Amino acid sequence: METVSIACAPNLSGIIEEIIDNFEDKSVSFELTIGENCNVYYQEILKGKKYDIFLSADEKSADDLVSLNLASTSEVYAKGKLCLWSFENKIPEISTAKIALPDPNIAPYGKAAFEYLENTKLMDLVKNNLLFGKSPFEVSRLVLEHIAQVAFLPVSFVKSTLKDNNFKILENSYFPVIQKCVLLSKDNKKAQEFFDFLINSKRSKQILNSFGF
Structure with a gap:
């Protein structure tokens, strides 16, 4: 074989x-x-x-x-596609939440999340509340362990690995x-x-x- x-x-x-x-x-x-x-x-x-x-x-x-x-x-x-995902029933308002995301220096979805925050003028509001993970697995754990309230993650990862429908797809404000x-x-x-x-x-x-x- x-x-x-x-x-x-x-x-x-x-x-x-x-x-x-x-x-x-x-x-x-x-x-x-x-x-x-x-x-x-x-x-x-x-x-x-x-x-x-x-x-x-x-x-x-x-x-x-x-x-x-x-x-x-x-x-x-x-x-x-990039999405916002939370373990809570409702996606929190990200301007006041602790936010987990992949490290933009090594992860393309982290780079996309940074682009989204900058293009939507949210970066100045949230830059002190950002927590970084090396992978989607690490990012999701930050939310599951209640260290962060919301995460930027690939839609594919949320659907396939987390098997959760509690996410908001972000269609614009970042390069595909x-x-x-x-x-x-x-x-x-x-x-x-x-x-x-x-x-x-x-x-x-x-x-x-x-x-x-």
């Missing part, structure tokens, strides 16, 4: 597994690694760690790997989060087939759309 190894952005937790389950070739086994954030994988790949496919939460890390000839191609597989994946292996035909399935198949797109992409 051939194996395809995939490094995966954390906001795809619970989603990539469903896409794999719908891949028609059942003779393939998958090694799936979901880490804290995309920069971890990017640095690992630069240092020589072998994956067949890398699903990033941004464009830059994927495109950089192609530019460095470490990947043969990069393709957009999803456009992510374009997520790209790269094919790192040049000789794994099954990796190429799965890459094509992820990018081009109707079923893959249906699954991604169902989780807010």
Whole structure:
């Protein structure tokens, strides 16, 4: 049985597994690694760690790997949306709340959250109430442990991992989060087939759309 190894952005937790389950070739086994954030994988790949496919939460890390000839191609597989999520029944007014968000220096959704706060003129009001996490998992824990009252998170993560509908989608005031994946292996035909399935198949797109992409 051939194996395809995939490094995966954390906001795809619970989603990539469903896409794999719908891949028609059942003779393939998958090694799936979901880490804290995309920069971890990017640095690992630069240092020589072998994956067949890398699903990033941004464009830059994927495109950089192609530019460095470490990947043969990069393709957009999803456009992510940002939301406000709270463990409380009602989303609190963020101008007075403790707010958790991904670190904008390493996380594309954290960067999007910063853009939203700056473009909506809220940054000056909330800048002293911001709490940062390295990943969506860490950000959500800040809310679950009542350290923060509300969080900026990917819609996909709230729907797939937190399995909660208590969120408000933010459609405007930030640049769309374009997520790209790269094919790192040049000789794994099954990796190429799965890459094509992820990018081009109707079923893959249906699954991604169902989780807010």
